[in-house]
Amino acid sequence: MNPDLELSQFDYELPQELIAQSPAAQRTESRLLHLDSRAELHDRQFADLPQLLKPNDLLVFNNTRVIKARLRGQKESGGKVEVLIERIIGANTALAHVKASKSPKPGSKLLMADTFSVSVRGRQGELFELEFPERVLDLLDKYGATPLPPYIEHAADQDDDERYQTVYATEPGAVAAPTAGLHFDQAMLAQLSAMGIAQAFVTLHVGAGTFQPVRTQKLSEHIMHAERYSVPPETVAQIMATRAAGGRVVAVGTTSVRALESAAPHVQHGGVIEGDTRLFITPGYRYQWVDALLTNFHLPQSTLLMLVSALAGIEPIRRAYAHAVQSRYRFFSYGDAMFIESATQP
Template sequence: MKVTDFEYYLPDELIAQEPAPVRDESRLMVLRKNGGEPEHRLFKDIVEYIKPQDVLVINDTRVIPARLWGKKEGTGTTIEVLLLTRRDEHTWETLVRPGRRVPPGTNIIFDAELTGTVEAVVGEGCRLIKFQYQGVFEQLLDKLGVMPLPPYIRKQPADPKRYQTVYAREPGSAAAPTAGLHFTPELLQRIRDQGTSIVPVLLHVGLGTFRPVKVDEVARHRMHAEYYSVSVETARVINEARARGGRVIAVGTTTTRCLETAAREKGAVKPGAGWTEIFIYPGYHFQAVDGLVTNFHLPRSTLLMMVSALVGRERLLDAYARAVQLRYRFFSFGDAMLII
């Protein structure tokens, strides 16, 4: 299977540069796995498609201001650092630009209170950096860092909270789980009020989710590891819902990666935590996830491949062509799709 099999035409003006004025009033395309024409609704109508016996699974990771700019000691060269994964109290795996300018031993000065030393090269563009700081690291990030928006979004949102889900809890992500951006507290309560369980999992979004595919053959791509966690209570609720005939509806591709990593035979989800490199593309057989809430993804991306595995590549690309025709908004701040 070729990466070019996941190409599609998208006019630049359909790439959303800011979120919808109201979270749950973005548009929603409903695509059924068993066929039929897509339905076109508002996101707040999603409650009509979720049944009381279902379970809605969310990723409650929180985006940190993970993008920092510093100066290379000795030359003053500007260095951009994106925090990806915390290895210990002082050490992070990072994405560095320009990487060729920062070999091991390089010192980077971010502020009088924060410096870093490159300890090792850990992949293309990635470096282990040990930070030295005074005070609390998270407070320094709030002071010096910015929200790491994708490169196709050209300016920071007026309200930074719009790049966080309303249920974001555990800091650690370098990007938002954007399917969840459409939910409001009121909409979540409406879903609970009809008897549907809503449970959290955790996957800290890192390089694995948004690194571009640079190989020609899909199967040759390797995902970057991301940290995940599934609690005993979440696993219990999911497994009991499935035993009653309910569906597991994942909010986002990150939630899907988490659940499928934790899934065992017959769809049972096992609690636990660790690192996942799971890569889901057509031919994959889903064990835990029955439905998916997701945004419209970049051409050739691993996210587009994952959604294709759930609904079929040709059917998905047909739906994307329809979305372009109907002027849906694409990517992180764009509209949503429900696959059931």
């Protein structure tokens, strides 16, 4: 990492009204800002994406599934408590953020949804280890709420249960959606497949840490949150075949980027490449597998804004975001998309 990089280099002014509070009426109806390999900008629609791809390209999707990770309840003292599951670590156990007037102590119990109690087993840093009376996933499906990002101001409803989830989500474990994938519907996926554009999958369970701000001015001092990822051997084989054919690896979302770039050094592994990643991608990073990126717009001073700046350059991204604000694109999870081509793509 460049030791001279500072947080202030990744700031921009965003009017509050440009933060999308709900998705487009149809998944593919969003706008698409295209930043090409010459760092030129083009205003498009998401439906134009097939025109920007080539038959030898490979789209890599994150197939994680958002779980209903938010629970509300009370402590034994009667005080209100809110639980946000960060990671399921066993059939009946999970690590969670717990918001309460006073932190619960190990050995105490929390009554969730006026129905069942969870035991506080201890702490791991900022997270609490909780033991559930039944399978965590079953109880979350029944009593939990979809964990919308903090900048979305309404409580999750049935529409959010559907739209804050990709149509190809199969692996439960995320507490935030891989939002670039929200723009795809089954018809778009079928159209791309018919064009000869291959599709592959990785899994990265997005954690709540994705929304945590960077608190250090020098980026070299920032400690990245950990997320669980998995890249199957068939995806590795597709990447190698794509490269051999002169195609591009196009990551759908920054979470796919983190999974792919975390796996790349372990390509000789042979089987499934998996583990926890704390990969922090900043300008100066040399991408190993990713040639282009489909992504949403990211928060000021966020690690994800740094990641896209590493692919396209700080100045082109700064210019793209200024254009997006001026052109009133919709920002963040339910907002519009960008297609970014690396200046060094094959």
